[in-house]
Amino acid sequence: MKKILLAVAAASLISFFSWADDALLKTGHPDEYTVKKGDTLWDISGTFLNSPWMWPEIWHVNPQIENPHLIFPGDLIKLIYLDGQPRLTLERTMKMVPGGATKLSPSIRVQQMDEAISAIPLDKIDAFLSRSRIVEPGVLEASPYMLAGQQQHLIVGAGDRAYARGQFDANYTNYGVYRKGQLFKDPVTKEVLGVYAQGIGTVAVNKMTGDIATLDVVRTYEEVRPGDNLLPSEDRSVDSIFFPSAPDAEIEAQIIAVEGGVTQVGKFNVVMINKGEREGLQIGNVMAIFKAGEVVSDRVRGGKVTLPDERAGLLMVFRTFEKMSFALVLESDRPLSVRDKVRNP
Secondary structure (H helix, E strand, O other): OOOOOEOOOOHHOOOOOOOOOOOOOOOOOEEEEEEEOEHHHHHEEEEEEOHHHHHHHOOOOOOOOOOOOOOOOEEEEEEEOOEEEEEEEEEHHHHHHHOOOOOOOEEEEEEHHHHHHHHOOOOHHHHHHHHOEEEOOOOOOOOOOOEHHHHOOOOEEEOEEEEEEOOOOOOOOEEEEEEEEEEEEOOOOOOEEEEEEEEEEEEEEEEEEOEEEEEEEEEEOOOEOOOOEEEEEEOOOOOOEEEEEEEOOOOEEEEEEEOOOOOOOOOOOOOEEEOHHOOOOOOOOEEEEEEEOEEEEEEOOOOOOEEOOOEEEEEEEEEEEEEEOOEEEEOOOOOOEEEOOOEEE
């Protein structure tokens, strides 16, 4: 499983919050916390801070600790004050090793490097990260497509032999199987943003006979069907480190879809928003979600009045495309929905 760890080196970020009155700290916060197995960095941050994603802003790196940006079960997080400003620091009672385990002393334990706690619950986004894409219109139609399985089976699964037709790139052996999904348009400008390509599985080319490929089905997330399209497997590594931050520029976006095609959105749902790389969005950007203000009648002066938008949640971008992005809802104070607004926190 891909590890998604939250780097907390404060020197890499620009401080943009005033700490004079400790407004960032949660009322009733502890002075220290011992990390437990199963914790996520988001949960721990919420123990100390009103805004968990601001963790890197007050992290104080201890230069005497090996890999201080990784946090392990058993580590002690302490709240201290330096020059009158709150800082969170780390004390470690374990020594990390890349593999194996050797007892060093009765008071020092060995910690596997891959046991570092995750930033967010990995099982909520791991499969989505590895399966889905946004492509330009026409890309899927021009790609090879599935014909059938052996013995003319219309539905195939992992371990089966299957056949596809089209122009295959000789430089690629592994292909992702995709099913054409929704065509996204900007709800305001009506610009075409891209086509959702739902990941169905992975196949490997066994041999070519003219334009017919004999395939080995490596894995499937759903049944592979005739007409499903093939795209070369992406040669990209999923970011293993997230730097939570506010976008560099002002962003005014909307939630335009939710994974699974539902319209109601809640905590840990994956959503798609109508802004992307061209607007300056980056992986790790955190933004607030707002419910549009209701329109009510003014019984005193008459007429209709639009109430202010209400902040209702928080999301973090985990993958960007040119015109749109995928994000994970981290907080939800009330039911969210498609068309809710997304802005700088």
